[in-house]
Amino acid sequence: MRQAGRWHGRLAIAAGVLSLCGAGAPTLAQSLGDTSSVGPSTARSTTGEQTYRDICQACHMAHAEGGVGAGRVPALAGDPHLSDPDFVLARVLHGQGGMPAFADMLSAEQIAGVTNYVRTHFGNAYTGTITAGDVRRRSTDAASD
Numbered sequence: 001m002r003q004a005g006r007w008h009g010r011l012a013i014a015a016g017v018l019s020l021c022g023a024g025a026p027t028l029a030q031s032l033g034d035t036s037s038v039g040p041s042t043a044r045s046t047t048g049e050q051t052y053r054d055i056c057q058a059c060h061m062a063h064a065e066g067g068v069g070a071g072r073v074p075a076l077a078g079d080p081h082l083s084d085p086d087f088v089l090a091r092v093l094h095g096q097g098g099m100p101a102f103a104d105m106l107s108a109e110q111i112a113g114v115t116n117y118v119r120t121h122f123g124n125a126y127t128g129t130i131t132a133g134d135v136r137r138r139s140t141d142a143a144s145d
């Protein structure tokens with residue numbers, strides 16, 4: 001949970017920076033729309049691609065090439081582990097090491113969407129579409145991890 005906490009902290013900082021801008025320049029705040037939606041909006045993304053851009057890209061990078069920074073983030077591009085949808089679901093739901101758990105941060109629909117997205121983009125072309133129902137079943141099955 002330490003890692004997930006750090007991630008929450010980063011979102012809070014981003015929201016804080018935006019609200020500072022808003023205080024000094026109301027017209028900028030207006031043009032940005034409702035800045036109070038900055039944090040939670042990441043949790044309302046609707047497509048798998050949007051969820052990837054909003055959340056996963058920060059660590060796994062724009063083309064899912066991964067990277068080495070504070071820790072090593074594996075590439076998802078051309079990742080043979082992604083052939084198993086359960087493997088991807090388990091990581092996204094429960095995390096591992098530097099990978100945060102998203103079970104409480106994303107809806108079942110968002111988790112299904114982003115799982116399907118990474119399995120069919122970045123050079124991956126794996127079959128087997130995950131549904132929100134699959135995610136709900138899998139998330140109540142934590143003991144098998």
Ligand code: HEC
Pocket residue numbers: 007051052055056057058059060071072073074076079081082087088091092096097098099100102114115118
């Ligand atoms: C805070 C950084 C961070 C974020 C955000 C993040 N990941 Fe990760 N991810 C990692 C790290 C680090 C690992 C390696 C974990 C390990 O095995 O120790 C990882 C591993 C994975 C793996 C396993 C890859 C493999 O072959 O072992 C998958 C799949 C994955 N992430 C998908 C996602 C998806 C989908 C999202 C967005 C919902 C996401 N990640 C968001 C850091 C992150």
